[in-house]
Amino acid sequence: PAVIRALVSERVDPVLFQLSRDFVGDTAETVALIWPEPLTPPPENEPLTLGAVVDRLASLSRSDAPAALGAMLDRLAADERYALLKLATGGLRVGVSARLAKTAFAEAFGVDVDAVEEVWHGLTPPYAPLFAWGEGRGPQPTTTDVPVFRPFMLAHPLEETQVDLKDYAAEWKWDGIRVQIVHVAGETRLYSRAGDDITASFPDVASAFATPGVLDGELLVRGEAQGGEAG
Incomplete structure (x- = not known):
């Protein structure tokens, strides 16, 4: 967020940006709307696909991030800038619970959702071993070879009114x-x-x-x- 605020302050009057931010209530949305058109049109490049953006953001160093992010924002329309900024700051939420994702996977491949649930925490995106199992290309992941999360035993009140x-x-x-x-x-x-x-x-x-x-x-x-x- 600090990098993004610095970028927009170089292109827009900082007071105007701050007043706009207070009115809109969201930094990403404000920047997406107030970002000016570049003085010189950016060079014609390949379209910024979601995969390309994720790969680019993941490979950036802290020192390279401002220039690369600014160049991407110059190429995009307001709604695209909004999506990019939410993605870059980790604020892109789609409202899908992990349980819904597990259930969808189980139904798509005809497997037991409890078997998916058991190993889910021990696997990392994009869950290649899980898809390999579902598609019949690999063995079923098990807890014997994956360091999975076990549900905690949490504290609960005693039912007895008197205890020894x-x-x-x-x-x-x-x-x-x-x-x-x-x-x-x-x-x-x-x-x-x-x-x-x-x-x-x-x-x-x-x-x-x-x-x-x-x-x-x-x-x-x-x-x-x-x-x-x-x-």
């Missing part, structure tokens, strides 16, 4: 984030409570766990409150 504490153990509830770490077939992945793959956010944690199995726990930043080095 000798049957229970208590521990401190440290405030971190609930995670699951999985190591299968030589690969380790870290999942959030919602089943999102957050391995890339904590590579040091993932690389330190190489024991086959699954651990569920709280991910903490160790500090004085957790006992310092002694903790």
Whole structure:
């Protein structure tokens, strides 16, 4: 977003842009509408297909991004600029739930949706092993060779009104984030409570766990409150 604001401020009066942004309420939409026509027509290139845009954005370095994005915006109409900016900033939401995608896949290939659900979290887009299985070109992915997410067992209230504490153990509830770490077939992945793959956010944690199995726990930043080095 900061890169996009800087780009439009070079081409449009910054005060006008800010007033327009406040009125419209969305940066991408404002930029798409207010972006001026280039002084010199851009060279005739191949059409900007969705695949080409995704590949281009994925390959850009931080220093190359402004010029490349500006060149693409110069070639597009307002509605196309809006789609590009939403795509570039990760704000392009289409409202399709993961469950709907799994169900559609199962119905399209005549497979069990529960079998799809079981391995979904362990696969990454574009889900090539899943399509290979559905089309009969490959084996069915299983949890034995994919580090999949297992649904968490969350806390729930006791039904009894009176309990005997000798049957229970208590521990401190440290405030971190609930995670699951999985190591299968030589690969380790870290999942959030919602089943999102957050391995890339904590590579040091993932690389330190190489024991086959699954651990569920709280991910903490160790500090004085957790006992310092002694903790």
